[in-house]
């Protein structure tokens with residue numbers, strides 16, 4: 001699979017059954033349907049799907065807050081990983097939200113794949129939320145991507 005084999009479009013409510021199926025394969029504490037519905041209902045959010053023909057490969061959910069966009073959720077179907085799908089999704093978010101805007105997210109300290117992805121997009125660790133994940137008590141790393149000096153956000 002190459003980048004030419006998938007495309008991005010806005011995520012819609014009718015995508016949610018397929019999103020939930022991927023979500024459950026990707027996370028120990030998957031989001032519920034109502035969490036996705038809530039995020040999709042926010043007009044200022046950026047929610048995108050990556051599709052190969054009609055097959056859903058991945059999605060990203062990004063919410064708009066006063067000071068920054070918050071990347072709330074990003075996941076790629078296990079069989080479709082390492083083909084640039086997450087990169088395409090993040091590029092789509094940055095195109096729509098603006099490369100000069102501020103972005104933040106939380107990630108498990110053990111999630112080396114996601115941390116490497118975010119670092120390659122100039123997200124930097126700025127702190128931790130101790131025992132943020134209730135399934136195993138793992139800490140979250142707080143990351144920011146800010147135009148200019150990321151340490152002054």
Ligand SMILES: CC(C)(COP(=O)(O)OP(=O)(O)OC[C@H]1O[C@@H](n2cnc3c(N)ncnc32)[C@H](O)[C@@H]1OP(=O)(O)O)[C@@H](O)C(=O)NCCC(=O)NCCS
Pocket residue numbers: 026027074075076077080081082083084085086087088106107108111112113114116117118120
């Ligand atoms: C993290 C995740 C979204 C990456 O999706 P992906 O489509 O495989 O990522 P891409 O192919 O676009 O990779 C982009 C870059 O991310 C980094 N990366 C991705 N997977 C990696 C891995 N397993 N190990 C190390 N680096 C990795 C690399 O820098 C990679 O660039 P490269 O392929 O040129 O080396 C995917 O592994 C996933 O869905 N994980 C489960 C859900 C999750 O943890 N989401 C993040 C929650 S904070």
